[in-house]
Amino acid sequence: MYEIIEFLQKSDDYYYIDYIPYETSDVRFLELENYFEKTYLPIYAEKVSCIALKLIYFYPCEIFMTESSIPADVKCELFFDINIRDSSPDKLAYVIKNVISRDFSSIQILFSNPQFLMSIDGGFSVSFYQLTTEVLQVLQRLATQEGLFLKHRNSNGENVLI
Numbered sequence: 001m002y003e004i005i006e007f008l009q010k011s012d013d014y015y016y017i018d019y020i021p022y023e024t025s026d027v028r029f030l031e032l033e034n035y036f037e038k039t040y041l042p043i044y045a046e047k048v049s050c051i052a053l054k055l056i057y058f059y060p061c062e063i064f065m066t067e068s069s070i071p072a073d074v075k076c077e078l079f080f081d082i083n084i085r086d087s088s089p090d091k092l093a094y095v096i097k098n099v100i101s102r103d104f105s106s107i108q109i110l111f112s113n114p115q116f117l118m119s120i121d122g123g124f125s126v127s128f129y130q131l132t133t134e135v136l137q138v139l140q141r142l143a144t145q146e147g148l149f150l151k152h153r154n155s156n157g158e159n160v161l162i
Contacts, residue, residue, distance in 0.1 A: 001062065005108050008117040008129040012155040015128040015139070015162070017051070019044055021149045023159050037123065045100035047146035048126050049093040052109065052118060054142055056092065059135075061085060061111040065095060068105045080105070096120060111135075136162070 019040065056063070067080035099105050103122020110117055117129040128139065140162055143150040150162040
């Protein structure tokens with residue numbers, strides 16, 4: 001399973017969810033980014049968990065949380081490196097939100113039909129690999145519904161708003 005995940009993540013061509021619709025190299029943006037990390041990250045985590053759950057219940061998948069050396073201070077039992085797809089929606093949402101907010105692990109959601117990957121890491125790092133046209137359209141609608149922005153990073157390193 002992890003071989004497929006690692007293979008997909010090696011791609012320079014992927015999509016990601018962002019909270020702003022533009023790219024900037026302005027150093028003053030770091031001040032705004034720091035503010036968002038302190039105040040907006042829990043809201044972002046909630047929105048991403050909604051998107052993830054909608055995808056999980058629409059497409060067949062397996063869900064793996066990678067073990068980390070960082071201790072996790074969460075209120076539910078965590079299972080690392082096994083398929084947690086059969087967990088309840090509230091437990092999946094709880095784990096997703098905590099991974100984003102506390103940055104102690106990552107969640108890899110490997111969809112099988114069609115095959116694509118949703119990778120959720122700590123902070124504002126949510127990426128998608130090998131999206132079909134159909135999945136891209138669904139994901140675009142879900143991101144818009146949550147007030148987030150879907151962006152494409154192409155193999156040239158350019159970030160483009162979708």
